[in-house]
Structure formats: C-alpha cells, structure tokens
Amino acid sequence: MHRFVATAAFAVAAAVVPVTVTGGASAETTEPTARLLVATTVAPITSIVANIVGDRADVRGIVPEGTNSHTFEPRPSVAELLSEADVVYLNGLMLEEPTRQLAEEHLRDGAGLVELGDRTITEDEYIFDFSFPERDGKPNPHLWTDPLLAVRYAEIVAADMAERDPANADYYAANYDAFADVIDELDAAMREAFATVPVRKLITYHDAYAYFAADYDWEIVGAIQVSDFEDPTPREVADLIEQIRAEQVPAIFGSEVFPSPVLEQIGEEAGVEYVDVLRDDDLPGEPGDAEHSWLGLMVFDYVTMTEALGGDAGALRALDIRNVAPDEADYPQ
Incomplete structure (x- = not known):
C-alpha cells in the first residue's frame, strides 16, 4: 500500500523524541499547559481524529450518528462548542455546509477550520x-x-495537531504511524477478500463508495438515492431493474440507517438479494466498543459486501479491530 509522506514541518516536529508503540502509542512527552478542544463532524472522522489525538486533547463530535450528514442542521448548542474549540475537523467537499458556516461565524481568533477532503484530493x-x-x-x-x-486524513490531523500542540508532536506522530500500520493490514485483507468475489459490482441506496471502487477495482452500477435525496421516478426504477438483470449482480445493498422500500421492491422484481445493513457514517456497536470505530465500520461494510456477493471474507474477519490510542471522543447520539 502507498504510504503518504508527511510534510516537512510534521517530520521535524515528530523527530524530537524517539517513541515506542505497543498496542497504542506512547512517548516521553509533557502535557501542554491546557488541553486542546477538538471538534469534528461525522462519526468516522471523529474516530480517525480520536485515534491520532488519543488522550492529549478532548474530541467532540457534532453530527449525531444515524443522521443524514448531507442535510444535517446543527443545533444552537453547537455554536457554543464551536466558539470554544481550538480546531474543527470537517470532511469538507461541501458535505457539512451548515456546520462549516456556523463554525466560520463562531470560531474565535486563532482557532482552525480544517476541511480534510479538500486537502486530500484535488478538483481533477x-x-x-x-x-x-x-x-x-x-x-x-x-x-x-x-x-x-x-x-x-489521519496524516493531515497528525501534522495539524503537532503544530497546535508541539509538546505532544511525537505522540501524534507515533499514533499516526500505528494507525497507518492498521490501514496497511486492512488494505491487505480487503484485497485478499475481494479477490474471491466473482462479480465486484455495487448497487446501493446511496453512493458512498465511489472512491473505494476506483482504488479497489469495483464497479458502481447504480445508486437508488438521487441527488435531491428523493425517491427515483418509476422510469428510473425500471431502468435500474433492467440494469441489475443485465449486470447479473447477486445482491443489492440498502442502508441500515435509511431503509428504502423502493430498493427492496427493486430487489424483489429483479430477483436478487436485498441486503439492508450497509452504513457509511453510522458506526457499528456501542461507544467504547472496539468495533465502534472507523476500522470497525470498514470491516463491517466490506465483510457484508464480500459475503453477499459470493466471496470469502475470512481475511477481513480475522483482522484485529482496535484503536491505536485511547478513545477520548464524544460521539453525539
């Protein structure tokens, strides 16, 4: 797997003190004079940030799990959190516009607003x-x-936190390295499992897997949820049924959070299995559980896809689902 190269500023900050990683990351650091308050948006990002930040800052999520993040309007109480935060990590790419606008209105001088997606890919x-x-x-x-x-995402957070909290730069660097190792393991297990899938074609309730598909050689055949988040027209439904039959996919996928009677109907009429448990930003398990994490979410979804499409998910099921740092994140319910 390709490992991203840290920025020069991060590399210098991270090299100050040797670190040791055993399960989680530990390092000889001193606590800053005041713990930073870190705000995040959707739960997968909150989990990634918590794996880097660990117990050196307070992480607070904004978007409740099971909420449509595209249409989420933050409660007035979120303004108070944003006014106290030292940094806000958003996905960006126009996912959480009401939250971003509220942050711009209430962030105090010196606080940061970091849109991770916009720093990860370019417009092209x-x-x-x-x-x-x-x-x-x-x-x-x-x-x-x-x-x-x-x-x-993890690398950007580690570099940014190192700049905001230099006393713990080596700790964030160690956690990033440990998290990147976890992703290496996940990447290898995904590729091993996917190699057993006869037809790697996806039809889902909501297209949350486009970038995944491009990197892991899957084809997105269709998505039932159109751009205005309304049900598709009868003509669109008929076209999708014809496409499913033509593509010969054995299963189509719905959302555990947003049941889709239309997609269920499509599955019945096309004669394929309808699996309605996928999640794109709702973590499995309960807060405090190892599987209630970004890694747990990825394993859950890709085991579900692999097995429903006739593959062997043994490599994914064998993964050690773990956080690399103490999970101090607060997930809104």
Whole structure:
C-alpha cells in the first residue's frame, strides 16, 4: 500500500523524541499547559481524529450518528462548542455546509477550520455520479470509505495537531504511524477478500463508495438515492431493474440507517438479494466498543459486501479491530 509522506514541518516536529508503540502509542512527552478542544463532524472522522489525538486533547463530535450528514442542521448548542474549540475537523467537499458556516461565524481568533477532503484530493480527482451529478457542482464527499484516502486524513490531523500542540508532536506522530500500520493490514485483507468475489459490482441506496471502487477495482452500477435525496421516478426504477438483470449482480445493498422500500421492491422484481445493513457514517456497536470505530465500520461494510456477493471474507474477519490510542471522543447520539 502507498504510504503518504508527511510534510516537512510534521517530520521535524515528530523527530524530537524517539517513541515506542505497543498496542497504542506512547512517548516521553509533557502535557501542554491546557488541553486542546477538538471538534469534528461525522462519526468516522471523529474516530480517525480520536485515534491520532488519543488522550492529549478532548474530541467532540457534532453530527449525531444515524443522521443524514448531507442535510444535517446543527443545533444552537453547537455554536457554543464551536466558539470554544481550538480546531474543527470537517470532511469538507461541501458535505457539512451548515456546520462549516456556523463554525466560520463562531470560531474565535486563532482557532482552525480544517476541511480534510479538500486537502486530500484535488478538483481533477473529484468523482461525480448518480447521487452527486456534476451539474450540481458538489462532488461525492465520501473519501473516508477508501482506506487509501482515510490514511491521508489521519496524516493531515497528525501534522495539524503537532503544530497546535508541539509538546505532544511525537505522540501524534507515533499514533499516526500505528494507525497507518492498521490501514496497511486492512488494505491487505480487503484485497485478499475481494479477490474471491466473482462479480465486484455495487448497487446501493446511496453512493458512498465511489472512491473505494476506483482504488479497489469495483464497479458502481447504480445508486437508488438521487441527488435531491428523493425517491427515483418509476422510469428510473425500471431502468435500474433492467440494469441489475443485465449486470447479473447477486445482491443489492440498502442502508441500515435509511431503509428504502423502493430498493427492496427493486430487489424483489429483479430477483436478487436485498441486503439492508450497509452504513457509511453510522458506526457499528456501542461507544467504547472496539468495533465502534472507523476500522470497525470498514470491516463491517466490506465483510457484508464480500459475503453477499459470493466471496470469502475470512481475511477481513480475522483482522484485529482496535484503536491505536485511547478513545477520548464524544460521539453525539
């Protein structure tokens, strides 16, 4: 797997003190005079940030799990959190516009607003598709479902936190290295499992896997949720049924959070299995569980896809699902 190269500023900050990683990351550092308050948006990003930040800052999520992040309007109480935060990590790519606008209005001087997706890919790498047509100007924002891009999120957070909290720069660097190793393991297990899938074609409720598909040689055949988040027209439904039959996919995938009677109907009429448990930003398990994490989410989704499409997910099921640093994140419910 390709490992991103840290920025020069991060490399210098991270090299001050040797570190040792045993399970989680540990280092000879001194606590800053005051713990930083870190705000995040959707739960997968909160989890990635918590793996880097560990117990050296307080991490607070904003978007409740099970909420449509594309249409989420933050409660007034979020303004108070944003006014106290030292940094806000968003996905960006126009995913959380109301939250970004609220942050711009309430962030205090010196606080940071970091849009991870915008720092990870360039405009010529944007993907537009069924749910995110180019005419609307909003690219598909779901970079975190692709481990090769999620590792870049972690690198950006580690570098940014090192600048904001130099006393713990080596700690953030160690956690990044440990997290990148976890992603290497996940990447290898995904490729081993996917090699057993006879037909790597996806039809989903919501197209949250476009970047993943590009990097892991899958084809996105269709998505039932159109760009305005309304049900498709009867003509669109008929076209999708014809496409499913033509592509000969054995299963189509719905969302555990947003049940889709239309997609269930399509599965019945096309004569394929309808699997309605995929998640793109709702973590499995309960807060405090190892699987209630970005890694747990990735394993859950890709085991589900692999097995429903006739593959062997043994390599994924054998992964040690773990956080590399103490999980101090607060996930809103």
